[in-house]
């Protein structure tokens with residue numbers, strides 16, 4: 145009873161700390177903290193102050209990731225990484241990413257000086273959202289060694305390159321290679337708010353992510369003929385907007401009839417865009433996601449063929465461009481089963497799910513076994529000041545994290561695993 149009260153206090157402190165970090169913002173009155181912005185430095189200073197009394201050494205690596213190491217019982221032991229991102233979108237909430245940095249610090253505190261067979265490295269990634277440079281995961285990509293020169297030349301709205309931003313912050317781009325993880329990393333675990341309504345709908349506190357969905361992003365352009373809306377009979381039209389509407393309905397039908405598939409046309413532009421003119425051209429976005437690449441690719445192929453059929457029978461042309469084709473990333477089956485057990489021990493029935501959004505774990509999974517634990521997101525609201533978490537859910541997440549550390553500490557199978565296994 146006492147122990148559970150302690151965890152609840154601990155959860156309240158986690159929430160209060162997320163709120164404290166929310167004060168470090170580029171904007172007055174709302175949260176925005178982008179890659180290597182001045183408030184990121186204040187955020188690092190605050191967190192370093194929290195972890196120092198726990199015997200944790202912290203440093204900022206060459207791409208601005210905050211790296212905090214809680215030592216193992218013995219020197220030269222392998223390490224477990226736990227983390228998430230410290231950057232935010234504009235007008236953000238206080239928990240997306242940040243919770244996944246603050247919560248593992250609470251786990252270190254709860255260990256109360258007890259050392260495990262492995263070190264624990266808590267990472268606060270410098271960029272996951274991709275707001276400043278229009279490309280996400282700058283922080284985690286440095287850890288897997290995929291931050292190349294092309295990316296470093298990318299510029300923000302002010303014409304400052306990533307390389308220059310790193311130098312301006314007082315860091316050395318020549319040391320980026322040293323930010324990469326070594327072979328002694330046993331795995332990566334991430335706590336993150338779900339950012340969706342699934343757990344709330346299922347009345348669960350925690351979700352166990354089995355896979356991060358693959359994504360296709362495309363752009364479609366239907367080209368017909370613009371003409372007078374009053375004088376052109378219906379049978380003599382080549383209406384690009386009507387064609388788009390027919391196709392959008394089919395996109396929704398395909399997703400509704402395929403288990404686990406989500407497909408979205410989120411943007412549409414019609415030209416010339418006047419009430420009394422038949423649209424001559426429409427440009428549409430398409431976003432398709434699924435945990436299985438075959439299912440996603442089959443849906444995309446079908447929707448491309450369908451767009452061509454719709455265009456042909458209406459006497460139009462259609463063009464499509466692929467903007468993104470990101471493979472699905474399964475989480476590590478061993479870690480997933482360990483998380484399931486830990487969730488059960490925390491008093492929750494494990495709820496397996498697919499993450500529709502990308503997370504740092506998706507990048508880390510290229511090199512090490514990875515797992516993600518979702519926390520219920522009230523109202524499914526995120527990327528918004530109304531973003532929240534429940535104390536009870538954070539309490540269960542802490543309990544789950546402590547059970548997970550205990551399980552992994554006594555698992556010879558886990559400690560035998562090495563990076564690239």
Ligand SMILES: [Zn+2]
Nearest residue numbers: 229240241272
């Ligand atoms: Zn996030």
